[in-house]
Amino acid sequence: MVSKILGPAVALTTAAALVLTGCAADDGGTGGTGGEASGGTYTVYASLSLTGALAGSSKAQQESLEIAVDSINANGGIAGEQVELIIVDDQLDPTKAVTLLQEQIDKEAPDLVIHGVSSAVTLAMLPLLTRNEILSIGTTYANAINDPATYPYAFGTNPVVALDPQAAAELFADEGYTKIAYLGANDALGQSIAEAFAAELPGKGFELVQEAYAPTDLDMTAQLQRLQAGNPDALIIQGYGSASGYALESRTKLGWDIPTYGDGGLGNGNNLALISSEADWNNLYLRVFPINTAERKVTGTTAFEYLTSELEKRGSSFDQLMQLYTHLWDGLYVVKQAVEQAGSKDAAAVAEALENLEPLSGESPYLTFPEFNSYTAENHFRNVGTDAYIVVRPGPVVKGTIESIE
Amino acid sequence: MVTTLWAGLSIGAVYALVAIAYNIVFIGTRVFNFAQAYILMVGTFIAVEAASRFDLPLGVAIVVCAVAGALIGAVEEFIAVRPLARKGSHNELVTTLGIGVILSGIALVLWGSEPRAMPYLKEFGVLDVLGGRVTVGELSLIVVAIVVGVGMWLLSTRTSIGLTALATSEDRDAAMLRGVNVRGLATGAFALAGALVGAVAPLVATKTYATYHLGEGLAVKAFLVLALGGFGSMLGSLLAAGIVGILEMFAARYLGSDWQNITVFVLLLIVLVVLPHGLFSRGKAQERVV
Numbered sequence: 001m002v003s004k005i006l007g008p009a010v011a012l013t014t015a016a017a018l019v020l021t022g023c024a025a026d027d028g029g030t031g032g033t034g035g036e037a038s039g040g041t042y043t044v045y046a047s048l049s050l051t052g053a054l055a056g057s058s059k060a061q062q063e064s065l066e067i068a069v070d071s072i073n074a075n076g077g078i079a080g081e082q083v084e085l086i087i088v089d090d091q092l093d094p095t096k097a098v099t100l101l102q103e104q105i106d107k108e109a110p111d112l113v114i115h116g117v118s119s120a121v122t123l124a125m126l127p128l129l130t131r132n133e134i135l136s137i138g139t140t141y142a143n144a145i146n147d148p149a150t151y152p153y154a155f156g157t158n159p160v161v162a163l164d165p166q167a168a169a170e171l172f173a174d175e176g177y178t179k180i181a182y183l184g185a186n187d188a189l190g191q192s193i194a195e196a197f198a199a200e201l202p203g204k205g206f207e208l209v210q211e212a213y214a215p216t217d218l219d220m221t222a223q224l225q226r227l228q229a230g231n232p233d234a235l236i237i238q239g240y241g242s243a244s245g246y247a248l249e250s251r252t253k254l255g256w257d258i259p260t261y262g263d264g265g266l267g268n269g270n271n272l273a274l275i276s277s278e279a280d281w282n283n284l285y286l287r288v289f290p291i292n293t294a295e296r297k298v299t300g301t302t303a304f305e306y307l308t309s310e311l312e313k314r315g316s317s318f319d320q321l322m323q324l325y326t327h328l329w330d331g332l333y334v335v336k337q338a339v340e341q342a343g344s345k346d347a348a349a350v351a352e353a354l355e356n357l358e359p360l361s362g363e364s365p366y367l368t369f370p371e372f373n374s375y376t377a378e379n380h381f382r383n384v385g386t387d388a389y390i391v392v393r394p395g396p397v398v399k400g401t402i403e404s405i406e
Numbered sequence: 407m408v409t410t411l412w413a414g415l416s417i418g419a420v421y422a423l424v425a426i427a428y429n430i431v432f433i434g435t436r437v438f439n440f441a442q443a444y445i446l447m448v449g450t451f452i453a454v455e456a457a458s459r460f461d462l463p464l465g466v467a468i469v470v471c472a473v474a475g476a477l478i479g480a481v482e483e484f485i486a487v488r489p490l491a492r493k494g495s496h497n498e499l500v501t502t503l504g505i506g507v508i509l510s511g512i513a514l515v516l517w518g519s520e521p522r523a524m525p526y527l528k529e530f531g532v533l534d535v536l537g538g539r540v541t542v543g544e545l546s547l548i549v550v551a552i553v554v555g556v557g558m559w560l561l562s563t564r565t566s567i568g569l570t571a572l573a574t575s576e577d578r579d580a581a582m583l584r585g586v587n588v589r590g591l592a593t594g595a596f597a598l599a600g601a602l603v604g605a606v607a608p609l610v611a612t613k614t615y616a617t618y619h620l621g622e623g624l625a626v627k628a629f630l631v632l633a634l635g636g637f638g639s640m641l642g643s644l645l646a647a648g649i650v651g652i653l654e655m656f657a658a659r660y661l662g663s664d665w666q667n668i669t670v671f672v673l674l675l676i677v678l679v680v681l682p683h684g685l686f687s688r689g690k691a692q693e694r695v696v
Binding site: 051052053054055056186211212213214216217218219221222223225226241242245249250252253254255277279317319 | 409410413416417420514518519520521523528531532539540541613614615617619622623654655656657658659662663664666667
């Protein structure tokens with residue numbers, strides 16, 4: 001009897017994961033904002049993970065895309081063409097994302113693809129996009145995505161992963177730290193970030209000790225104890241969602257009041273507002289882009305006021321960091337600029353324009369950073385320096401803004 | 407070292423509570439109820455609502471969650487298990503897993519993908535116990551798991567209802583001939599198991615938060631505990647859960663986090679090869695050792 005139960009049960013345990021991610025909606029869930037085509041249509045296809053662990057950030061990206069499309073269409077569209085937005089739910093499943101994209105290409109190839117909200121999904125989609133010479137842009141930022149030689153039509157709205165460790169190294173040097181502990185997820189993005197820190201910090205004279213956790217772990221006590229035994233000067237925590245809370249609570253439990261640094265992932269959503277107590281905020285700092293704080297410089301611009309007022313009007317939960325709303329706004333606007341500069345929708349022509357952006361006249365439509373420096377032939381991620389980051393003592397996140405407790 | 411031990415025991419306590427609920431259903435019906443961990447997950451969300459939206463005291467929240475868990479369990483038995491009774495092939499493995507997936511989906515729609523904090527017991531902070539640091543929530547989990555494990559062992563071995571469930575499990579037809587209401591017993595087992603995981607959900611959420619994918623990981627780990635401890639063995643589940651929790655934490659602490667899951671599954675492999683009926687089974691032919 002036991003063996004009869006065990007066999008199917010073990011198989012089903014494995015199958016559970018497949019079932020959870022593989023129950024595809026028949027139509028992939030289309031929706032979005034269209035408009036009256038005047039001289040044709042510019043089609044934007046967005047593969048978002050509206051169900052699954054990244055549903056919260058995907059919802060924010062969906063809202064910002066819809067608002068950006070409305071804004072662009074109300075101002076003449078892209079090169080005179082109204083933008084049609086097609087949104088599908090890839091359910092955080094790379095296979096499903098590729099299948100849905102292939103179906104869309106078979107029907108009609110889009111002019112632009114938003115290539116997913118997880119690096120795994122993006123990396124699955126890129127070969128198909130490249131083969132079909134389709135321009136794509138997205139917020140995902142694993143190193144492998146930024147490979148213009150292999151994926152010449154793929155661009156990112158985030159800087160390279162290595163920029164954050166570079167900024168951290170400058171900060172740690174200023175603080176006089178010599179030994180740094182790092183705790184991060186062992187998933188694709190977590191490993192990518194861990195590798196970036198490992199590549200940067202030792203070369204700058206820091207001793208680095210690293211530990212990882214699995215996304216299913218419910219307690220980080222052991223990993224933190226292991227790091228604590230090395231007596232580091234500062235701790236870096238990389239994580240998102242409940243993992244961030246487990247790490248911070250375990251740190252508090254250990255009474256380990258060491259200076260602790262996180263990135264935007266740690267501060268996103270309700271991570272800090274809901275899953276950690278005030279004790280967890282002792283000596284906690286975040287390295288984030290100013291757009292996520294009251295120090296942002298775009299407050300009062302037409303673009304920012306339009307985006308935020310539309311989010312309010314639509315009853316958005318507005319519970320993600322502001323960059324989750326501004327990245328794809330910027331992404332659509334920079335493609336609009338490049339298409340109009342190139343005078344063509346052809347992916348190669350637009351990619352070349354993105355690598356040679358001309359200055360815009362009038363008020364900048366860009367939000368994450370007010371200026372949009374050109375991409376380069378070697379770097380298809382956002383071209384900014386380490387001064388793009390600021391350090392804040394985080395409090396709760398209210399309407400996309402980290403309320404500093406200082 | 408003692409802090410690591412407390413951390414392992416508290417994680418083990420969570421696994422134990424789900425595994426014990428698995429066992430309640432297994433003893434009463436011979437069905438392995440994959441949805442059990444997902445009912446716990448729903449309970450954590452209800453507990454968060456009870457605390458943050460309705461400001462209910464912990465005791466009331468426990469009752470509300472227990473009632474909700476019992477209802478979900480009973481409904482599950484009625485729609486996903488009873489129609490398959492006596493049809494063989496263990497189709498219930500699929501239907502109970504289906505119920506789990508549905509519960510996850512409902513939780514995602516109702517409460518979203520972001521984790522939600524459990525305010526109960528936060529004010530008590532961290533204690534120093536036997537030279538190790540442990541939160542009041544973790545300590546409570548360990549105590550509750552032991553009380554529930556021993557209590558369920560006594561219930562299933564020392565009471566008439568427990569022995570009736572055992573008899574039904576061993577020979578359903580004979581039990582029916584003796585006048586046992588086997589359908590009522592099955593519904594009762596599902597409801598009791600649901601009530602149990604519902605009742606402990608507020609406590610579990612102080613450690614895990616409420617998150618819609620909580621059930622996935624717990625279902626696997628609790629199944630592993632069940633296989634280690636012996637199907638149907640309440641005390642076996644309790645002890646195996648402690649072993650798994652401690653092994654996970656000590657492997658992560660002294661070997662590195664890469665070894666955390668490897669050591670546990672190596673142990674499972676060894677146990678299943680050497681003792682196919684679990685660590686605490688008494689005999690080869692015996693699969694239930696209450």
